[in-house]
Amino acid sequence: MSVGDDWRLSKRQLLITAAAAFLGMNGPAAASTAAEDYVTRIAKDVMNLANQGKKGPALRSKFAALMNRYVNIKAIADYALGPYARKLPAGKREEFYQLVSNYAAALFVYYVEDFRGTELEIVSTSKQGKFTVIQSQITGSGGREQVRWRLASSGGGFRVNDVNIKGVWLTIAMKDRFSKVLKASKGDFGPLFAELREAETW
Template structure:
């Protein structure tokens, strides 16, 4: 989205990291690693994201994101110090816009990355509540990315709360984009909501 300024890390840019993350979720898993329920859930995530990738539309990605991502917690975190400025009447539009923002990015970046194969590793408990699932994606150009997914328990199952590729956190990078936008507009969340829903 042109309204957002995106500061670049020194070597691996945010665009490359996010695109690698996007590429990771587009591939169906090549191996079944374990029987942990979080691993089984990640197979569902991969399948839905692969279907979205094949359609290549923002709408298809948004459906998968709304199904599997913990959009509210991601959206709250992405506001950073401006979270308290999000009014009750703005929340639904903001969360919908947050999902749209992610879907637009994934739809845009997915066109540049061709998958060779994708592997899901084992699940491990984070703090007794969250679960991390490690995975690796192999691109046709010979590159590979290790992706660590953080899942949180929600309604008897899981939701994706974050993903890290080469140390870059999806929600941390998104928070940088959102808070940078807001800092240039005196923290006016209404402008952010409007931009996300254009």
């Protein structure tokens, strides 16, 4: 990689935060709300992938497909760009969304062993404005983590809008990283796109 050890650490933090939105879980037999049902469905799909014992491009592709099905990638990616969002060339926007999706999927594959056999317990569900927030607790090989899911209504159902783990929201973690790269490049998107593409080589 062209990045240092500090980026390896931030990459891992981004992965843990992002993958929490898709982790396998063994929740209550019958979820008490439609939102909990939705989270349960996502978790079961990802647990099936994580427990297959596979890695590489095929797994990355499957995980990217799950993200595109359940997660509002465009909203997360736009927020992550912050004030630079309006400077992203219109012709590059769809490519950027795809790169962000593949990037998060590659992070999951890179550390997939950390999430095999993970269980998640739903603690509470509440409404915060237009969002439904689910407080949960993940139990895995590394111990227990408190995770908050932020869901937005979409087409009569839900989409994952953000997730918080270790006290960090995914959107904020990505925004911090993307802003750092874009500030260093003086607004040139080339280095950011190059860094996102590096995920394909992990």
